[in-house]
Amino acid sequence: MSTHQKETINGRCVCNKVRYTLELVPEQEGDSKKSSTTPRTTLCHCSSCRRAFGTNYGLTAKVALENFRYDEDSAAPRKFKQENGVTREFCDTCGAYLVEYGEAAADKFRYIMWGTMDEPDRFPPKGEFFCKNRAGWMPKIPGAFQKQEIKE
Numbered sequence: 001m002s003t004h005q006k007e008t009i010n011g012r013c014v015c016n017k018v019r020y021t022l023e024l025v026p027e028q029e030g031d032s033k034k035s036s037t038t039p040r041t042t043l044c045h046c047s048s049c050r051r052a053f054g055t056n057y058g059l060t061a062k063v064a065l066e067n068f069r070y071d072e073d074s075a076a077p078r079k080f081k082q083e084n085g086v087t088r089e090f091c092d093t094c095g096a097y098l099v100e101y102g103e104a105a106a107d108k109f110r111y112i113m114w115g116t117m118d119e120p121d122r123f124p125p126k127g128e129f130f131c132k133n134r135a136g137w138m139p140k141i142p143g144a145f146q147k148q149e150i151k152e
């Protein structure tokens with residue numbers, strides 16, 4: 001039995017057939033190990049994210065796999081694995097992407113498509129990856145770290 005207060009946040013695709021729940025464990029003072037259970041939002045300017053999101057960057061929130069689940073009454077998502085090893089799961093009715101993960105993260109993390117969460121503004125971006133590909137008109141995010149590529 002956990003001594004931490006459990007809190008959840010819901011998410012869904014555009015047509016509402018695929019739905020998920022994130023279990024959040026609030027970060028506590030002196031408890032740095034819990035940080036991985038709080039969605040960690042980052043931008044990614046890489047070419048793969050541009051294609052997948054259809055915009056100039058991808059925006060995802062990283063959570064531990066154990067804190068992510070599709071709801072029991074949710075339709076099963078479709079999966080597509082790109083040749084770079086990134087798998088994206090999406091609704092086969094409306095086409096919205098919900099989560100993505102690389103091969104190394106597959107059994108550890110899910111990167112949640114930020115806008116599919118019900119209250120995404122609770123999780124502002126902490127950093128930016130692949131800034132070498134940043135669109136020329138896109139400003140840096142104030143207060144976020146900037147990396148030229150990604151390291152994992």
Ligand SMILES: [Zn+2]
Binds near residue numbers: 013015017093094096
């Ligand atoms: Zn859908």
Ligand SMILES: [Zn+2]
Binds near residue numbers: 046048049050058
């Ligand atoms: Zn990317």
